[in-house]
Amino acid sequence: DADVTQTPRNRITKTGKRIMLECSQTKGHDRMYWYRQDPGLGLQLIYYSFDVKDINKGEISDGYSVSRQAQAKFSLSLESAIPNQTALYFCATSDSSGSHNEQFFGPGTRLTVL
């Protein structure tokens, strides 16, 4: 079984709809991240969480919110989706006590906003 899972893997939605992307991990890591990837732009950090009680904005957090429901779960929400949020979204985890700073990525969620 994969250590970092994302659901759904693909999603098509309409402008204005609320959508949630979920990430779960079995690695026991304390840190979790959400990135988005746009063609030709690499990955950009949306939000990150040091632990359940700590949430931090990344470089492109506008239009997004997150929830760290448990150490193993980190959800990303688009309250009112817009077409320029069409992208590939990655969740990642890392362990503050382990191999320093290595991040483990989920398989990605491809989101299309029409």
Added chain:
Amino acid sequence: AQKVTQAQTEISVVEKEDVTLDCVYETRDTTYYLFWYKQPPSGELVFLIRRNSFDEQNEISGRYSWNFQKSTSSFNFTITASQVVDSAVYFCALIGDSGGGADGLTFGKGTHLIIQP
């Protein structure tokens, strides 16, 4: 602020040729970590290597090698005797230690490598 530059947007070579992907970075941190990831057409991110700022030894892993030079702030990646399966987008990334290493990776925009048979 941190920055990673991968100036080569796309590289196309014929199979068995050697190819080098360039990565130049900027950071004010004295301790930092550099990474390379591979993204094949299937979309997942595959970790290739991590290098910390105090270790300038070059590394070789099979056909892959990495040249880290602090003097030029570069962390270049060479594939020797390229194969079609090496075709992918390759990302260089950086994380500094000033935020405890917890504030996420800074990625370059990626280099699309095409290996022609």
